[in-house]
Each structure stands twice: as C-alpha cells, then as structure tokens.
Amino acid sequence: MYDTDGSRLWATGTDNRAGARRGAPLWSGTSLHAGNAVAAAYDSTVVLTQQADGNPVLADAGRALWSAGTWGHPGAYLFVQSDGNVVVYDDTARPLWSTRTWGHQGAYLVVQTDGDLVLYDADGVVPLWASGTHV
Known part of the structure; x- marks a missing residue:
C-alpha cells in the first residue's frame, strides 16, 4: 500500500526485489531509534541496532x-x-553521518544475512552504498 506521494505505508512482506530476498529491508521513510533493532532474518545473528549512545551498530x-x-x-x-540518503540525526535533527546517496528516490537499506548493510536503488538491483562487512 502506498501513500499519494509514492511512499510505502504497508507491505505484506512478500516483496521479491533482489534486496528484499537478501535480508530485512528498512524502507524509505523508516527510522531506527535508541533501543530498536532489525535482524537480517528471524533466525539470523546479524542485527542492526540503534544504541542509546547515538551510534547505529x-x-x-x-x-x-x-x-x-x-x-x-x-x-x-x-x-x-x-x-x-541514509542519515544519522542527533536529537535536534542535526545530521551526524550519512551515506551521501541523495538523488535516488525510493532507495532502501537492507540488513543482509551475509553480514553486510547495503543501500539499494528502488528496483533492488543497484547497490548505492555498503558497509563492506560480509562475513
């Protein structure tokens, strides 16, 4: 289900784009706050956590x-x-870090089961940024 501006409001979780098959997506418009975490899969040990100290790990x-x-x-x-663009903002909305990937409407971040954190274009084909940490 999409909003009038094209942003995703809800999904069934059955998306077949390449990035979604690799792990857990963080769609455009999603935020991760202190104490929140996203696992690559329900049984995966790969997890992205927003720590209370302000650092996503x-x-x-x-x-x-x-x-x-x-x-x-x-x-x-x-x-x-x-x-x-994926950005870490402080509590006053000042940017602290970013992937510097603006200009790619609908891109989404994937916590992959291989241990990599990857930002894909809207089609899930082109990686725009990656942590380079596959294990």
Missing part, C-alpha cells in the same frame, strides 16, 4: 562489524530518507 552474534561512529549523541537516530 551492525553486529553478528554480538561482535561489531560496522558502526557510523556517532557515539556520544544520546537520542540520535538513523533515518532512511525518501531521496535515497
């Missing part, structure tokens, strides 16, 4: 694979913007 079985390096900013959150 990708880990496998508790071992850190990647982080944005934004610790020291309690209240910060990760946001997948509709323009294709």
Whole structure:
C-alpha cells in the first residue's frame, strides 16, 4: 500500500526485489531509534541496532562489524530518507553521518544475512552504498 506521494505505508512482506530476498529491508521513510533493532532474518545473528549512545551498530552474534561512529549523541537516530540518503540525526535533527546517496528516490537499506548493510536503488538491483562487512 502506498501513500499519494509514492511512499510505502504497508507491505505484506512478500516483496521479491533482489534486496528484499537478501535480508530485512528498512524502507524509505523508516527510522531506527535508541533501543530498536532489525535482524537480517528471524533466525539470523546479524542485527542492526540503534544504541542509546547515538551510534547505529551492525553486529553478528554480538561482535561489531560496522558502526557510523556517532557515539556520544544520546537520542540520535538513523533515518532512511525518501531521496535515497541514509542519515544519522542527533536529537535536534542535526545530521551526524550519512551515506551521501541523495538523488535516488525510493532507495532502501537492507540488513543482509551475509553480514553486510547495503543501500539499494528502488528496483533492488543497484547497490548505492555498503558497509563492506560480509562475513
């Protein structure tokens, strides 16, 4: 189901785009706040967690694979913007980190089961940014 501006409001979870088959997607317009986490799959040990200190961390079985390096900013959150840029904002909406991938309407972030965090274009074909942490 989509809003009038084309943003996704709800999905069945049966999306067949390439990125969605690899793990758990964070769709355009999704935010991850302190204490929230997304696992690559229901039985996966690969998890992206927004820590209370403001740092999003990708880990496998508790071992850190990647982080944005934004610790020291309690209240910060990760946001997948509709323009294709993923940004960590502090609690006053000041950007702390980004993928610098604006200009890609509908791009989405995937926590992959292989341990990589990847931002795909709207079609799920072209990777725009990746953490480079596949295990």
